[in-house]
Amino acid sequence: MDLETLRGIRTELDEYLGRFRDCFRRRESREYLGVYVRGQLGPLQRKSVEPIALDAGVHPRNLQQFLGYYSWDERRMAQKLRHIVRNEHGCAEGIGVIDETGIAKKGNKTVGIQRQYCGSTGKVDNCVQSVHLDYVSPDFHTMVDSNLYLPQSWFDDPARCDEAGVPEDLVFKTKPQIALELIARTLSDGVPIKWITADEGYGQVPEFMNGVAAQGLIYVVETPRHVLGWTPNGLRVGREFDRVEDLWWRGGPTWTTYAVKDTTKGDLVWRARSTVFIPSWDPTKRLRLIVAEDMLTNEVKYFLSNAPLETPVSSLLTVAFSRWNVERSFEDAKQEVGLDHFEVRGYRSVQRHHVVSMASLLFLQRVSHRLRGEKGRAVDLCSGPGGDRRTA
Numbered sequence: 001m002d003l004e005t006l007r008g009i010r011t012e013l014d015e016y017l018g019r020f021r022d023c024f025r026r027r028e029s030r031e032y033l034g035v036y037v038r039g040q041l042g043p044l045q046r047k048s049v050e051p052i053a054l055d056a057g058v059h060p061r062n063l064q065q066f067l068g069y070y071s072w073d074e075r076r077m078a079q080k081l082r083h084i085v086r087n088e089h090g091c092a093e094g095i096g097v098i099d100e101t102g103i104a105k106k107g108n109k110t111v112g113i114q115r116q117y118c119g120s121t122g123k124v125d126n127c128v129q130s131v132h133l134d135y136v137s138p139d140f141h142t143m144v145d146s147n148l149y150l151p152q153s154w155f156d157d158p159a160r161c162d163e164a165g166v167p168e169d170l171v172f173k174t175k176p177q178i179a180l181e182l183i184a185r186t187l188s189d190g191v192p193i194k195w196i197t198a199d200e201g202y203g204q205v206p207e208f209m210n211g212v213a214a215q216g217l218i219y220v221v222e223t224p225r226h227v228l229g230w231t232p233n234g235l236r237v238g239r240e241f242d243r244v245e246d247l248w249w250r251g252g253p254t255w256t257t258y259a260v261k262d263t264t265k266g267d268l269v270w271r272a273r274s275t276v277f278i279p280s281w282d283p284t285k286r287l288r289l290i291v292a293e294d295m296l297t298n299e300v301k302y303f304l305s306n307a308p309l310e311t312p313v314s315s316l317l318t319v320a321f322s323r324w325n326v327e328r329s330f331e332d333a334k335q336e337v338g339l340d341h342f343e344v345r346g347y348r349s350v351q352r353h354h355v356v357s358m359a360s361l362l363f364l365q366r367v368s369h370r371l372r373g374e375k376g377r378a379v380d381l382c383s384g385p386g387g388d389r390r391t392a
Contacts (some may be wrong), residue, residue: 001042013038020077020359037055040357046338057368094195096183099134104121105127114127130149131146133145133146135186140369145185165347166347174205180211203221208221218311220316220320221320225245227244227302229247234323247277259312271292272313274293276309288307288309290313
């Protein structure tokens with residue numbers, strides 16, 4: 001955000017930050033929140049503590065202490081953020097998008113760091129990972145919760161955890177377990193979610209899908225081609241379970257074409273078909289399996305859903321392809337707000353940085369949405385059937 005725009009919305013920003021006032025006991029902490037958020041929203045090239053502090057005429061150590069040591073309630077701040085989303089952007093058909101991001105860092109002191117796959121660099125790298133929940137309504141989307149992922153290697157080294165300020169009662173959790181906690185917390189704060197979608201890293205974890213269903217939600221998750229199960233007929237005639245990629249070339253339901261709007265790639269045409277799927281991990285379950293093929297590139301994606309059988313495939317594709325929203329949130333959070341610019345190392349500091357970054361992103365999304373007058377882009381992704389095509 002350039003300086004002229006930032007100056008023009010100063011009063012609006014001050015009023016917005018005032019909504020978090022009761023999360024801070026001391027006036028000094030509230031002032032540093034303003035310094036940090038204005039630095040994140042402003043035109044600084046690097047939006048870490050030191051550049052933000054120096055630009056605002058504040059000693060960098062004061063901002064470091066604001067993130068690490070000052071007494072304020074980051075959990076309540078995140079909760080109030082979700083209340084804003086619930087009250088002003090929520091809808092009954094809300095979609096929750098789960099995804100994770102990796103942020104490359106040097107050294108070995110930053111909490112959670114280890115060599116692991118880093119989406120930002122596209123390779124195994126020294127990085128910190130976090131899991132996020134993006135909320136998508138018909139005309140708006142933003143991050144509503146996040147949590148740091150701590151690898152098992154950290155819990156195997158208590159001294160290292162102690163040095164980084166990791167709470168003693170914290171235990172190892174997988175990314176799907178963290179994701180379920182984000183969903184539960186967001187629901188408990190009243191944010192209306194009907195659907196959950198995620199990539200194939202989550203769509204191959206039965207515990208994640210079962211956990212989403214147990215919270216009363218409908219999931220549409222991408223699943224790897226090697227996931228095993230049956231069609232009802234295959235199970236009836238006693239076939240051995242098969243990979244989902246091999247279930248479809250014996251024939252099956254008619255292909256139907258759909259125009260899919262993906263704001264990262266433009267309008268795309270996919271053909272899809274759906275049937276009942278019985279997963280190998282629980283033969284008592286009856287899920288939906290949707291196979292979708294890009295008509296231009298022939299890329300094939302597989303999706304599993306617990307949606308009722310009468311749910312239109314177009315609705316399931318709408319949810320499945322809404323994942324572009326979280327990709328856009330990551331892009332905005334990193335490029336515009338500095339989500340990946342943090343240089344603090346401790347557990348509490350990093351978690352607080354995530355919370356303040358979500359608040360900055362929410363304000364940015366609200367202002368951008370208002371200034372552009374955007375309507376109806378976020379989930380209006382599938383225009384519906386565009387004709388039938390049967391397989392050979």
